[in-house]
Amino acid sequence: MLKFLKTGLLATGFVAAATAAYAADVGEGEKVFRKCAACHSVGEGAKSRVGPQLNDVFGRQAGEIDGFKYSAAMVAAGEAGVVWDEQTLTQFLVKPRDFVSGTKMAFAGLRKSADVANVIEYLKTFDSKMAGTVGQDEASDEEVQTAMADETPPAVAQDHAPDHDGAFGLGRVATEDEVAAWDIDVRPDGLGLPVGKGNVTDGEVLFTDNCAVCHGDFGEGVGRWPVLAGGQDTLTDSRPVKTIGSYWPYLSTVYDYVKRAMPFGNARSLSDDDVYAITAYLLYLNDVVDDEEFELSNENFTDMHLPNEGNFIPDDRLQEAHYANKAEPCMTDCKPGPVEITMRAQVLDVTPDSDDDSAGGQID
Amino acid sequence: MSDKTKETLDKTAASRRRFLQAGLAGGAVLAGASAARAAGDPLITEIQDWNRYLGDGVDAAPYGSPSEFEAHVVRRDVPWLTADPVSSVNFTPLHELDGIITPNGLCFERHHGGTAIISPAEHRLMINGLVDTPLVFTMQDLMRFPRENRVYFLECAANSGMEWRGSQLNGCQFTHGMVHCVVYTGVPLKYLLEEAGVKTNGKWVLAEGADASAMTRSIPIEKALDDCLVAFKMNGEALRPEQGYPVRLVVPGWEGNMWVKWLRRLEIGDEPWAQREETSKYTDLLEDGKARRHTWQMEVKSVITSPSPQAPIAHGRGPTVISGLAWSGGGRIKRVDVSLDGGRNWQEARVDGPSLPKALHRFYYDFNWDGSELLLQSRAVDEDGYIQPTKNELRAARGSNSIYHNNGIQTWYVKADGVVENVEVS
Numbered sequence: 001m002l003k004f005l006k007t008g009l010l011a012t013g014f015v016a017a018a019t020a021a022y023a024a025d026v027g028e029g030e031k032v033f034r035k036c037a038a039c040h041s042v043g044e045g046a047k048s049r050v051g052p053q054l055n056d057v058f059g060r061q062a063g064e065i066d067g068f069k070y071s072a073a074m075v076a077a078g079e080a081g082v083v084w085d086e087q088t089l090t091q092f093l094v095k096p097r098d099f100v101s102g103t104k105m106a107f108a109g110l111r112k113s114a115d116v117a118n119v120i121e122y123l124k125t126f127d128s129k130m131a132g133t134v135g136q137d138e139a140s141d142e143e144v145q146t147a148m149a150d151e152t153p154p155a156v157a158q159d160h161a162p163d164h165d166g167a168f169g170l171g172r173v174a175t176e177d178e179v180a181a182w183d184i185d186v187r188p189d190g191l192g193l194p195v196g197k198g199n200v201t202d203g204e205v206l207f208t209d210n211c212a213v214c215h216g217d218f219g220e221g222v223g224r225w226p227v228l229a230g231g232q233d234t235l236t237d238s239r240p241v242k243t244i245g246s247y248w249p250y251l252s253t254v255y256d257y258v259k260r261a262m263p264f265g266n267a268r269s270l271s272d273d274d275v276y277a278i279t280a281y282l283l284y285l286n287d288v289v290d291d292e293e294f295e296l297s298n299e300n301f302t303d304m305h306l307p308n309e310g311n312f313i314p315d316d317r318l319q320e321a322h323y324a325n326k327a328e329p330c331m332t333d334c335k336p337g338p339v340e341i342t343m344r345a346q347v348l349d350v351t352p353d354s355d356d357d358s359a360g361g362q363i364d
Numbered sequence: 365m366s367d368k369t370k371e372t373l374d375k376t377a378a379s380r381r382r383f384l385q386a387g388l389a390g391g392a393v394l395a396g397a398s399a400a401r402a403a404g405d406p407l408i409t410e411i412q413d414w415n416r417y418l419g420d421g422v423d424a425a426p427y428g429s430p431s432e433f434e435a436h437v438v439r440r441d442v443p444w445l446t447a448d449p450v451s452s453v454n455f456t457p458l459h460e461l462d463g464i465i466t467p468n469g470l471c472f473e474r475h476h477g478g479t480a481i482i483s484p485a486e487h488r489l490m491i492n493g494l495v496d497t498p499l500v501f502t503m504q505d506l507m508r509f510p511r512e513n514r515v516y517f518l519e520c521a522a523n524s525g526m527e528w529r530g531s532q533l534n535g536c537q538f539t540h541g542m543v544h545c546v547v548y549t550g551v552p553l554k555y556l557l558e559e560a561g562v563k564t565n566g567k568w569v570l571a572e573g574a575d576a577s578a579m580t581r582s583i584p585i586e587k588a589l590d591d592c593l594v595a596f597k598m599n600g601e602a603l604r605p606e607q608g609y610p611v612r613l614v615v616p617g618w619e620g621n622m623w624v625k626w627l628r629r630l631e632i633g634d635e636p637w638a639q640r641e642e643t644s645k646y647t648d649l650l651e652d653g654k655a656r657r658h659t660w661q662m663e664v665k666s667v668i669t670s671p672s673p674q675a676p677i678a679h680g681r682g683p684t685v686i687s688g689l690a691w692s693g694g695g696r697i698k699r700v701d702v703s704l705d706g707g708r709n710w711q712e713a714r715v716d717g718p719s720l721p722k723a724l725h726r727f728y729y730d731f732n733w734d735g736s737e738l739l740l741q742s743r744a745v746d747e748d749g750y751i752q753p754t755k756n757e758l759r760a761a762r763g764s765n766s767i768y769h770n771n772g773i774q775t776w777y778v779k780a781d782g783v784v785e786n787v788e789v790s
Contacts, residue, residue: 072426164497166559170505174490174498182629183492185570185580188638214447224447235653240765242644247655250638257640260578261477264451267576312647315659317769320761322753323663329701329743329751331710335790339706339739341777343530345673345786351534352442 029122032115035107042126051105055126057084062100073102089123090116184259188250190302197297198277200284206274207281210263219243219285229285232307245286249309251301255279430467436460439470440537445526450478451577453520455541458667459675462687464515464717464724466544468599473606474520474542476641477576480626484610487574489556489594493632496561503596503610509551509559512593514616515723517691519543519662521619521646521768527755528764531775531786536672539774539786543691545724548614550595553588556630566632570639571613574628581622582636583615587660591616594627617693617722618660619768621646651763662693664752665771666700666727666744677782681735688713688727692746695721699745702729706739706775706789707754713742721747738778739789755788 033042039051046053048068062078063070077100082088092099093116095109110116124130162169186192208217216222219229231241240246244254259275261267270278280296283289283304296304317323345351403409430437441454453474456466473479484503492498520542526532533539557569562585569588573579583592593614596603603609608625615622621641636642636658648656668688671677677684690697696719701710713727727742744752755772777787 072423164499164559166497166499166561168509168555168559170508170559171499171501174492174500178490178500179492179498182490182572183631185572185631185637185639187633187635189635191633191635224444226447235649235655236651238764240649242649244644247649248644250643253638253640253643256580256637260580261576261640264448264477265576267477267578311654312643312657313654315656315661317656317659317663318750320753320757322757322761323750326749326751329710329745331701333708334710335706335708339708340790341739341787342790343788344777345531345534350444350532351538351673352440 024117024121026118026121026125028114029118029120032110032119033122035110036119039105039107042123046126054123056128057089057123058086058127058130060084062088071100071102071104073100074104086120089120093119184256186252186256186259188252188302190252190298193252193255193298193301194272195298196272196276197295197299198273198275198280199295200277200280200289200292203277203279203281203284206270206278210266210270211278214264219282228282232287235308235311243286244282245288245307247308248306249312251279251283251304251306254282255301434460437470439472440541442526442533442538451476453522453542455537456544457537457674458541458543458669458689459536459672461669462726464545464689464720464726465599466546466724468546468601468604468607471518471544471546471598471604471607472520472542474620475575475577475606475625476579479606480573480575481605482574482610482626487610487626487628489611489627490629491556491560491632492629493570494563494566494634495557495632496563499560501556506551506556506594506596506611509555511549511551513547513549514591514593514614515545515547515718515720516614516616517543517545517662517722517724518614518620518623519665519691519693521621521659521662524770524772524774525767527772527774528759528766528770531788534673534786536667536669536774536776537674540667540669540689542620543689543724545691546598547600548593548595549597549600550593550611550614553592553594553613553630554590556594557588557632560632562632565634568633568636570629570631570633570637571622571624571627572629572631573608573624574626579621579624579641580637580639581624581641582633582639583622585632587615587618615660617662617695619646619662622660646768648762648766648768650766659769662691663769663771664690664692664694664697664744664746664750666690666697666742666752667774668702668740668742668776671740671778671782671784672776673784673786676784677733677778680782681733684731684733686713686729686731686740688729688742690715690725690727690742690744691723692744692748692750693722694746694748694750696747697725697744698747698749700725700727701743701745702727703741703743704731704738707741707743707773710743735780737780738776739787740776740778740784741773743773 039049040054041047041049042054046055048065052065052068060083062082062084063075064078093110096103096105096107110119163173184192214222214225215228219227221227227241227243229243229245231243231246234241234246248254255275258278259270263269276296280289280294283296284292284294288304288306437457437460439454439456441449441452446452454472456470456472461470487503489501489506490498523542524539527539567585569583569585571581571583594611595614596611598604598607603612608627611627612625613623613627642657648659650656666688668686669675670687686702688700690700697715700713700715702713703710711729713729715725715727717726719725752771752773755770758770758772775787775789777785
């Protein structure tokens with residue numbers, strides 16, 4: 001990595017001088033490109049062949065085209081921050097294997113600086129971002145610096161000027177907008193609730209559109225997706241149904257979770273008022289409210305209590321008999337008589353197929 | 365099956381045919397085994413392809429993979445467990461592994477909104493809430509704090525959860541495979557929190573992930589300042605994407621769900637947040653309808669990984685190695701006992717390899733199998749003196765609907781032919 005950077009930096013001075021000395025010519029570049037065309041294509045419908053296609057190469061990270069089999073070295077260069085622009089392409093085209101040691105590109109390099117500048121100018125004509133800029137001087141130095149900034153060793157990064165009093169002075173002060181953008185959590189005491197409101201009727205429409213596909217129209221759950229309503233008085237049954245109404249202790253969890261993670265696969269797409277409305281509808285589905293006109297807001301939110309709130313207890317596992325008794329474990333004749341099998345997994349037969357081919361098929 | 369594997373198998377078959385033909389041509393009339401003994405093992409007496417032809421050069425696999433003959437050693441899922449593979453779990457193939465370190469590619473996966481793909485250059489970690497200064501760190505900033513290397517197990521609280529009602533899944537990959545153990549490189553969480561300055565009323569930390577579930581858990585400040593790490597390496601290399609690349613929280617000895625992956629925010633507060641994963645999930649329903657919450661620590665546990673249903677005894681009677689894992693969220697494992705008769709009589713097993721706090725321990729029991737049926741069990745004791753309970757002791761205390769924290773003693777029934785089954789015993 002470091003070696004790579006040094007080479008790059010050393011070459012920069014030479015390259016800058018080289019590009020400045022010639023006025024690039026698209027027509028000449030087209031001729032030069034014939035050397036490249038055996039492997040690379042450009043223009044409409046260009047496809048990667050022996051080498052990757054070169055439309056829109058500017059701004060592309062090295063080794064980035066999906067499906068093209070780059071050398072590991074080219075992929076590594078891209079991951080190390082090499083982005084193709086006038087400067088990096090120039091360095092590469094002069095001596096490809098010096099710039100990316102291990103590249104598959106067999107081409108030795110363009111000895112004439114003019115050829116390099118011209119072929120780059122030609123490639124620009126196949127770049128949608130650069131349309132209309134061909135022939136004009138590019139302020140590319142800044143781009144190069146930006147592209148390399150991430151990989152610059154800390155020692156030569158910007159001076160370390162802490163903006164806070166921490167022991168290390170690392171990181172920077174978060175802005176209010178940044179904190180507001182991420183700090184969306186809501187606590188049972190209402191801390192974090194945004195100003196807003198929504199009613200059961202609106203919530204039903206939103207729920208039908210956004211949630212029912214997995215949770216069912218009435219929160220009954222589709223397939224193995226979570227059941228959200230019902231299940232009251234089942235917690236001591238052999239098959240308890242744990243829902244918002246039967247199990248969850250706090251309504252704040254519903255608001256918080258819907259806002260941060262729902263709908264599944266399209267998180268953060270609901271407005272604050274939408275989330276209030278959906279939460280109100282879930283209260284209705286769970287019989288906590290029975291008025292279809294009920295409106296939930298940041299004003300009345302903490303007045304709402306879920307039925308099972310009082311049934312959560314602290315962790316008291318260590319008071320269980322098998323833990324509280326720390327005696328030396330029994331070693332001999334610990335059970336009276338021979339041990340009997342009381343249950344067998346084979347009878348249920350729910351273990352996934354252990355056939356080797358199906359196991360192999362799961363690697364991707 | 366890869367083309368290469370097929371090719372190799374074809375070659376093997378071909379040389380087997382050659383051997384058989386040679387035997388027939390030579391007029392051998394003895395049974396196969398004795399013929400081989402008389403002539404010698406063809407794997408020795410014949411020159412093999414790998415002994416004659418050149419193999420791949422050094423760059424054939426710039427990032428190496430396991431041998432093609434190990435293609436069956438993979439994570440597996442149980443499709444019926446969850447609604448969708450995006451919010452699901454798969455299992456570490458414990459029955460194929462040894463030692464205490466889990467290879468990165470075999471560490472079980474559990475995520476709630478799929479694997480987030482995040483460039484380290486675009487990742488940010490924020491600390492806000494009850495702090496003197498809310499801060500934002502880049503990955504580069506994190507790499508400038510002093511680092512530590514620590515080996516820890518990570519166990520999902522629901523590991524063995526399918527076994528609460530009785531023996532169900534036939535394979536320790538499925539019954540116990542939601543655990544892995546790697547060496548983490550990271551920055552003590554304490555350094556980051558101190559950098560922001562925790563206010564005196566800051567008693568809880570909310571850890572939040574950057575994935576599509578924006579996973580959140582509340583962690584008491586004592587734990588956060590004790591041994592938690594903000595880790596960016598596992599087993600020496602960058603975290604795997606499915607393990608939270610570029611950075612995750614490490615909460616040693618505590619349930620895996622708290623080890624927030626793709627860690628993007630740490631908020632300090634004076635109360636816990638009662639997030640979804642600490643109310644509707646990861647609370648332990650008891651028989652009387654009450655539910656325990658904040659059951660963070662993973663209890664003392666062990667399992668025999670081989671023999672086990674996916675790793676039967678194939679060699680017949682004679683010298684036999686029983687291999688297993690033991691661990692405790694409370695610290696080190698003091699000892700492990702093994703029973704061959706379903707828990708009636710016990711012998712102390714041999715713990716081999718490093719004994720590190722809150723890490724997997726490897727134990728062995730070496731014995732001469734006489735070919736009779738066995739009911740194998742293992743029982744761990746941790747350094748605090750807590751003894752791994754039986755499943756029935758746990759059910760007596762909690763009922764069968766806790767889902768989480770099932771650390772009961774596992775029984776494997778070994779039949780005379782070496783086939784192994786998951787059973788429960790009296």
